[in-house]
Amino acid sequence: MSALSSALPDFPWDLLEPAKTLAAAHPDGIVDLSVGTPVDPVPPAVQEALSATSDSPGYPLTAGTPALRAAIAGWLARACGTTGEPGVLPTIGSKELVAWLPTLLGVRPGDVVVIPSVCYPTYEVGARLAGAEVIRSDSLTAVGPDRRVKLIWINSPSNPTGRVLPAAHLRKVVDWARERGVTVVSDECYLSLGWETTPVSVLADEVTGGDHTGVLAVHSLSKRSNLAGYRAGFVGGDPALVAELLAVRKHAGMIVPAPVQAAMIAALTDETHVADQRARYAARRDTLRTALTKAGFEISHSEAGLYLWATRDEDCWATVDRLARRGILAAPGAFYGPAAARHVRIAMTATDERVAAAADRLAEPFTD
Template sequence: MVFDRLPEYPWQKLKPFREKASLFPDGVIDLSIGNPIDPTPEVIQKALDSASNSPGYPTTWGDVQARQAVCDWYSRRRRTPGLVPDQVLLTIGSKEFISWLPIMLGVGPGDVVVQPRLAYTAYEVGAAFAGADIFVGDEPSEWPANTKLIWLNSPGNPNGSVHSVEFLKRALERARELGAVIVNDECYAEMGWDEPWDSYIPCMIDPEVAGGDLTNVLSIYSLSKQSNLAGYRAAFAAGDEKLIRGLVNLRMHSGMMVPMPVQKAMIAALGDDVHVTEQKAIYRKRREILLPALLAYGFEVQDSEAGLYLWVTNGKNCWETIAELAEIGIVAVPGEFYGDAGKNFVRFSITATDGEIAEAAKRLQNALG
């Protein structure tokens, strides 16, 4: 059965360390999960409220107004003009799309799904659902001949690395050689911290990358991070119109559709850049408090140019570091969760409150004696 192909959900392994951290006199500071905790912007809440009387079924594809809002956003924020609503699909968050895409593409036994060397677990889960093999590797020339689906993730989770236009073009060229679908998961694209990524992070369907040919190319995005909408499950895919149409047909059969009030909220979120700028400033402030404390504690920060995490190492096995942090009431994520390449790393999230971030920094500093 399918559930035999998957191990226990990895986050269960953190439970004893979270329990240990909770014994610290002032309680636990949980910097493990990147769960937005700031209020959903009022402009979005009002849009949701105003659409609460929505008695009919929404369309699977998504209301044309919502899909046009996505097109306008790509033009304005992602340097990708000229998209039309038929090139956009609304999804119930991005995780469901990632997990089910291999099956919907007809990927199966004997086929390969490529994922990054350090990767969010959903890519591997999707391959397992489909019974396909997973190939872990960032170098396009090494991707196998029987590859059917390639996942990129820029900015990356867990390590916050960013792919350049040049790399995306090379990855796309290899995908075309293989006849594979290539998808870039871009959900942290509004969260670049330093030059050159603080103003723009390259998009997979940017004409500079794809040259105007979106055959078998998709960009996916979630509003969970930029707009504090994790609870709304609001996301979308954009790119190859033929591919989008095929996915819409399959999703019609399976009843996958975004509720109409959420679609109205998405329109409001995508049309308002002010709240995104404000939220980024909040995260920047938290990052600027936690980062120097981690460095002073003895961690080396790698990548982390974008996104909501700090990816750090002290040369020790990640579980040894997780146990050490639990002694001062802090929970982070062992890098092993994201692949063998992460076994000496831990990931810290900056999505905790201002007070929690300040307290975590204080505990790290106090631990130095």
């Protein structure tokens, strides 16, 4: 028996431990801007919904309750400009879906999964778990006429770059994939966090023409609603693909707990808490962007999402170490692909006090 883990890359965050130790030694403590974990409170209405359904002794539905499915569909219509009746399915956060989606959709050894040149590492992990080959490319022309391509990942707004793909680009990807029988999956976990532009969903009618065939969109409540600890996500799109996912997930026991399903309904049917959270992130973004620019960093893309994609035009690990000596922990671009080796990702997910501390430390001359 061969260990499946041998086919996977090193877990990236383990590689950051030395820098984390260095940053933690700062006299005023660490400012952790690396992973991007939410720090603000869970909305009260969501907490109340979770508590009210805590007495849930029976098995929950893998497909989600009818009320949850309706809430997801309603949100897709309002936030994504989706008409018709897309298939919907709750997931245990979005990361598990990203990691297992190629396998669940029948991608096999010898197949090809296309991922962005700079992207969330789990896209590659999911392809490797399925035994597939990975091609990093932002251009379908560069992919060429490879008939082994079975699945294409797109990510807008991007993690880590914050880049937003316009509707015309998304439409070209969908048209290209449909001509070849390839599934398009769009990771849209940061859709609610556009700053300099308004992100467009791959499920928008202007992209799909109202036809969801061959298209899926992955969403998460971790960032928009501070529910990372709840593991609350969902996928929507092609009803046939969603039905296939449901059929397999029922066998595999991939079920969102009943109290979390109730909490998801509360989160999806209220936008006030989303606006409040956006305002917090906007203020932190302004503080960090100003401080980084004054410190000599160039900010690339970053028009949406929860991160600033920054560079000093040096090896990313050198930048990580410079920041760590100031008690600031950032994520090296190398985590996100070879093309990102001169950038670092700076998260906005720290308290106002810690963000202010980071800004003060960035004002120190970068002479080391």
